[in-house]
Amino acid sequence: MRxxxxxxxAGGRAAGxxxxxxxxxxxxxxxxxxxxxxxxxxWLWALALGTAATRTTNPLLLALLVTVSAYVVITRRPHAxxxxxxxxxxKLALAVLLVRLLFTTVLGSPVxxxxxxxxxxxxxxPDWAQGIRLGGRVTAExxxxxxxxxxKLATLLICVxxxxxxxxxxxxxxxxxxxxxxxxxxxxxxxxxxxNLIADVQRLRAARRLRGRPDRGLRGLLQVGLPVLEGALxxxxxxxAAMDARGYGRTAQLPAAVRRTxxxxxxxxxxxxxxxxxxxxxxxxGTYGIPVLLAGVAAAVAGLWLGGRRTVRTRYRPDRWDARAxxxxxxxxxxxxxxxxxxxxxxxxxxxxxxPLRAPALPLWPAAAVLLGLLPAFVTxxxxxxxxxxx
Numbered sequence: 001m002r003x004x005x006x007x008x009x010a011g012g013r014a015a016g017x018x019x020x021x022x023x024x025x026x027x028x029x030x031x032x033x034x035x036x037x038x039x040x041x042x043w044l045w046a047l048a049l050g051t052a053a054t055r056t057t058n059p060l061l062l063a064l065l066v067t068v069s070a071y072v073v074i075t076r077r078p079h080a081x082x083x084x085x086x087x088x089x090x091k092l093a094l095a096v097l098l099v100r101l102l103f104t105t106v107l108g109s110p111v112x113x114x115x116x117x118x119x120x121x122x123x124x125x126p127d128w129a130q131g132i133r134l135g136g137r138v139t140a141e142x143x144x145x146x147x148x149x150x151x152k153l154a155t156l157l158i159c160v161x162x163x164x165x166x167x168x169x170x171x172x173x174x175x176x177x178x179x180x181x182x183x184x185x186x187x188x189x190x191x192x193x194x195x196n197l198i199a200d201v202q203r204l205r206a207a208r209r210l211r212g213r214p215d216r217g218l219r220g221l222l223q224v225g226l227p228v229l230e231g232a233l234x235x236x237x238x239x240x241a242a243m244d245a246r247g248y249g250r251t252a253q254l255p256a257a258v259r260r261t262x263x264x265x266x267x268x269x270x271x272x273x274x275x276x277x278x279x280x281x282x283x284x285x286g287t288y289g290i291p292v293l294l295a296g297v298a299a300a301v302a303g304l305w306l307g308g309r310r311t312v313r314t315r316y317r318p319d320r321w322d323a324r325a326x327x328x329x330x331x332x333x334x335x336x337x338x339x340x341x342x343x344x345x346x347x348x349x350x351x352x353x354x355x356p357l358r359a360p361a362l363p364l365w366p367a368a369a370v371l372l373g374l375l376p377a378f379v380t381x382x383x384x385x386x387x388x389x390x391x
Contacts, residue, residue, distance in 0.1 A: 037328055037380050039167035040172065040321075041329050045331060045376060049159045052335045055336075057149060057151070063151075065373070066158050068371065069162040070158075071377060072373070078166075078168070078384070088198060089158055090158060097147070100146050109142025111142045111354060113139025113142050118138050119137050140357055144354045200228045204227055205224060262306040269297065269300025275292050276290065328375070334369070335373045338372075349361065
């Protein structure tokens with residue numbers, strides 16, 4: 001080899017500290033930029049938005065939370081069957097609203113009101129059913145209060161639906177701690193069943209329409225339900241065979257003292273988390289809520305770490321918690337923290353009254369805080385385009 005030819009090669013290798021060719025390094029960098037975000041980040045972001053929804057009954061702020069989650073889902077939802085469950089959660093949220101308003105209309109509301117919308121025939125009840133009535137006056141104040149309260153639960157359901165539409169359940173299973181692996185498999189299978197069920201129903205209804213057969217009504221439901229259940233049974237049998245072939249359920253032998261310590265730490269940590277969360281959600285428990293919650297989280301993490309030692313499993317290409325995952329999680333946490341602060345400083349703005357009946361006002365800086373939840377739509381990569389099968 002000539003010296004003139006050897007110099008560029010030596011210089012090119014010296015320029016890279018790891019000896020990786022520039023083309024391969026560029027491809028790795030592009031893959032890192034376009035790789036999907038960690039599924040745990042999507043769940044933390046969605047749960048933080050749902051936590052923020054529990055701090056207010058202002059319908060404008062709740063509608064803004066729903067809009068933020070819907071925009072992120074529309075722009076970052078991948079083209080996969082499990083990502084189609086968002087519409088089902090939206091329909092479930094609307095059903096919650098209708099059921100709550102129906103119960104308020106039939107059973108009445110404890111909120112006094114002067115604007116009577118209609119008067120239903122009242123059914124007399126025995127003495128042991130005092131406090132409950134059937135029929136009677138239906139006031140605008142009572143319906144408005146029921147609507148505000150139901151919108152909080154509906155927003156929480158929609159946020160959970162956003163997490164289901166954005167986070168890949170299979171990748172989420174790989175990211176769980178070893179102690180939660182068996183429970184995680186059950187949860188992931190349950191979460192995956194609903195989107196596959198919806199996809200099967202849509203495919204079978206489309207096939208029946210193409211054949212000129214009815215796909216609506218009781219007859220259509222019965223003729224579509226049997227193939228759907230048959231497909232679900234086939235998937236469950238195939239899943240059980242695949243899990244058995246991969247050695248699912250193997251555990252390592254640990255001393256009895258370690259197992260008892262793990263159970264005590266995990267159970268105590270979960271009880272501490274429940275007690276601390278209850279303290280944060282109530283006005284009387286604000287002093288002890290945070291310390292008990294932190295102690296419960298620490299005990300639960302220690303229990304999960306010890307429990308993971310008995311699970312023998314490996315991870316193939318584990319998802320990395322990169323800067324984008326931190327930004328997604330931080331955006332949701334910022335929304336929740338700022339709404340907690342707003343609820344403490346200005347509770348009247350976040351919980352508008354209905355007596356006397358008046359239109360709710362949109363508080364400016366809590367609304368700006370909710371808009372921080374849009375950050376994942378700009379810092380995460382766009383989903384890959386759907387691949388169309390050749391006709």
